Amino acid sequence: MTTTASQTAGPYWHIIDHPEWADLLRDQGDAPGERITVTGQLTDGDGAPCGDAMVEIWQAGADGAHDAGFHGFGRCATDDRGRFNFRSIKPGPVPGPGNSLQAPHITLAIFARGLMNHVTTRLYFFGEPHNQADPILALVPESRRPTMLARETAPGIWSLDIRLQGEGETVFLDI
Amino acid sequence: MTEYPRPAEGSWPPMEAPGYGSTRKRHALHPPVRIPHTLTETSAPKFTPAAYPAHADMSVHEGQAAMGERIIVGGRVLDEDGRPVRGAMLEIWQANAAGRYHHIRDRHDAPLDPHFAGSARVFSDEEGRWQVTTIKPGAYPWGNHPKAWRPVHIHFGLHGHGFAQRMITQMYFPGDPLLPLDPVFMATPDAAARERLIAKFDLDYAVQDWALGYRFDIVLRGRNATPMDDKH
Numbered sequence: 001m002t003t004t005a006s007q008t009a010g011p012y013w014h015i016i017d018h019p020e021w022a023d024l025l026r027d028q029g030d031a032p033g034e035r036i037t038v039t040g041q042l043t044d045g046d047g048a049p050c051g052d053a054m055v056e057i058w059q060a061g062a063d064g065a066h067d068a069g070f071h072g073f074g075r076c077a078t079d080d081r082g083r084f085n086f087r088s089i090k091p092g093p094v095p096g097p098g099n100s101l102q103a104p105h106i107t108l109a110i111f112a113r114g115l116m117n118h119v120t121t122r123l124y125f126f127g128e129p130h131n132q133a134d135p136i137l138a139l140v141p142e143s144r145r146p147t148m149l150a151r152e153t154a155p156g157i158w159s160l161d162i163r164l165q166g167e168g169e170t171v172f173l174d175i
Numbered sequence: 176m177t178e179y180p181r182p183a184e185g186s187w188p189p190m191e192a193p194g195y196g197s198t199r200k201r202h203a204l205h206p207p208v209r210i211p212h213t214l215t216e217t218s219a220p221k222f223t224p225a226a227y228p229a230h231a232d233m234s235v236h237e238g239q240a241a242m243g244e245r246i247i248v249g250g251r252v253l254d255e256d257g258r259p260v261r262g263a264m265l266e267i268w269q270a271n272a273a274g275r276y277h278h279i280r281d282r283h284d285a286p287l288d289p290h291f292a293g294s295a296r297v298f299s300d301e302e303g304r305w306q307v308t309t310i311k312p313g314a315y316p317w318g319n320h321p322k323a324w325r326p327v328h329i330h331f332g333l334h335g336h337g338f339a340q341r342m343i344t345q346m347y348f349p350g351d352p353l354l355p356l357d358p359v360f361m362a363t364p365d366a367a368a369r370e371r372l373i374a375k376f377d378l379d380y381a382v383q384d385w386a387l388g389y390r391f392d393i394v395l396r397g398r399n400a401t402p403m404d405d406k407h
Contacts, residue, residue, distance in 0.1 A: 001255050001394045005187050005363045005372060007345035008197075009330065012276040015268040015294045016332065027226070045200035052280075058220060058338050066218035073220035096213050107215055111343055114197030116188040116362060118343065119207070122215075136210050144205075164201045174181070174207035175216045175339050 006117040011052045013111065014077055022076035024057075024088040031070045033062030033089030037157045038106060038123065038150070042082040045165030049082025053112035055162075057086055057123075059105070064092035090125070096135045103130035103137065110162065119172045123150050123160050136173075144171045179212060179339040179396045180255065185365035194358030196319050216339040222264040224298055231297050233269075233309040234386075241291035241310045243272025247380045248329065248346070249306030250391040252299040255398045259303025260340075263395070266332035267295040267307055274313030283315050308386065314353055326353035326360060333395060340395040347373045348389070 020026055025035070038057070042050040054077060061070030072091070076084040088106075096102040106123040124131055126149040131137060137145055147170045150160035162170045190202035210216075234245050252260040270276045270293065273285040277293050295307045314324045328345040335341070347354060354360050354373070363369045371394075380388025 001253060001257050002186050002368065002371070003182050003255060003396050004342070004344050004393045005182075005368050006342050007188070007330075007372070008195075008359060009332075009343045012270075012278040012281060013268065013330065013332075013343075015276065015278060015292070016266045016296075045204075048200070050201070056341075058215070060215075066214060067221050071220060071226075073222075094214055097211050102213060102215070105215070107338060109338070109341060112201065114195070114199075114201035116190055116192060116195075116198060116202075116359075118341070119190075119203065136213070139210055140208055165203055169203055169205055171205070172203050172207040174209040175179075175212065 008113060008116055009054060009111040009118075011113040013054055017054070017077050018075070019077070022074055022084075022086050024072065024074045024086065028071060031061065031089055033070070035156055036088055036090045038086040038088060038160070039157065040084060040150075040160045040162055042078050042084065042110065042162045043164065047166070049078070049080070050112055050164065051078055051080045051082055053078045053082070053110055055084040056109040056111070057088070058107045058109070059088065060091040060094050062089055062092045064094045066094075093130050100135045101130060101133065103128050103134040105134075105136075108162070119164070120175050121162065121170050121172050122148055123158070124148050125158060126151050140171050147171050177217060177337060177397050177399060179216070179337060180398065182396065186363070186368040188362035192358060192362035195362060212339060217337045219334060219336050219338050219340065222298070222334055227264060227296060229297050231295055231307045233291065233293060233295050233307060236290045236292050239290040241271065242288050243291075243310035245308065245386040246311050247306060247308050247382065247386050247388045248374065248391060249304065249380050249388070250393060251303040252305065252333065252335070252393050252395060253303055254395055258399060259299070259301065260335050260395055261299060261301055261303060263299040263303070264334040265297050265299070265305055267297070267329060269293050269309065269329040270312040270315055272310050272313050274315030285313070285315065306380070311348070319358060324353055326351040326357050331393065333393060335395045335397070337397060340397055342395065344393070345372065346391045349373055349376055
């Protein structure tokens with residue numbers, strides 16, 4: 001059988017939005033790990049903010065396991081300035097292909113009007129020693145890796161802007 | 176272990192669709208970087224009705240029936256081997272019978288229906304089956320090109336067993352004269368792939384003296400890499 005084709009989420013997907021889903025700690029406030037905020041701005045090929053997008057995240061817990069203890073899913077609607085904001089914990093390193101270890105990372109899936117299929121990228125943490133040996137970052141041309149590296153702009157606040165097209169275009173992943 | 180093959184050539188729309196203006200400034204110019212599937216892509220959030228309550232009836236809101244033609248829409252969620260995807264979460268949303276979304280940014284001059292909110296959430300069962308009751312949505316104009324109207328459609332968001340299966344699509348209705356004029360629908364190059372986005376009119380889903388029925392089967396990426404136990 002052939003997979004059903006993707007279609008755009010369009011501009012009215014907020015009908016299924018639940019703003020509280022952007023707070024991954026809402027029902028698991030006692031989850032172990034370092035509290036973080038993940039924030040950024042989504043812009044288009046003109047650098048204009050995309051204020052109608054849906055950003056989803058998927059991540060491991062502090063122990064590096066997906067949905068074993070920590071429910072690592074979140075969703076956030078971008079605001080008028082294209083900004084998204086999640087409250088979560090910093091994930092641990094995740095086992096990779098073979099005997100490799102993936103650096104702590106958060107997967108982002110972006111759905112919006114004008115996106116026929118969602119785009120996927122990963123957020124890594126700038127300065128994290130495991131980044132050097134990460135098998136997925138190694139596949140990305142070095143000059144473009146900074147588009148996947150969040151910066152800690154204040155204690156616990158990690159910021160990564162997403163550029164859909166053009167100058168500083170984010171590296172999207174074919175998963 | 177499950178593997179997630181990439182969609183067949185032409186069976187998914189390209190990111191740049193010249194007929195659909197909103198893709199112009201939003202499609203990436205660089206090709207995406209292909210990566211092997213790791214635990215991050217082969218795992219998925221566990222969605223359960225306990226934490227994400229199901230509601231399958233959009234035809235009634237706050238105890239009052241919505242205006243329009245009541246229909247039942249159902250089908251199966253399957254993988255590429257035709258096996259059921261169990262426990263998939265479906266998020267469904269749509270315009271009302273007049274073609275208006277219950278959404279602050281929808282400025283279409285058509286009436287809102289106070290008894291129609293337009294969203295549902297259901298989970299596929301052991302056979303991959305799911306079903307919702309709703310109102311047939313209306314077509315509505317949009318600003319893409321002169322006299323542009325979207326064909327009648329219902330949005331579906333799918334959450335399967337791997338984040339690589341995550342997808343959003345739209346279901347269309349058979350016989351809609353707007354389909355060949357719609358740049359979103361027509362962007363998928365393969366005609367058979369487009370056809371699969373159109374629900375089948377299906378009396379098996381109809382209920383006597385109450386609602387007509389449509390069937391929409393959804394195939395997610397993925398096949399079971401290890402053969403199932405042969406019971407024979």
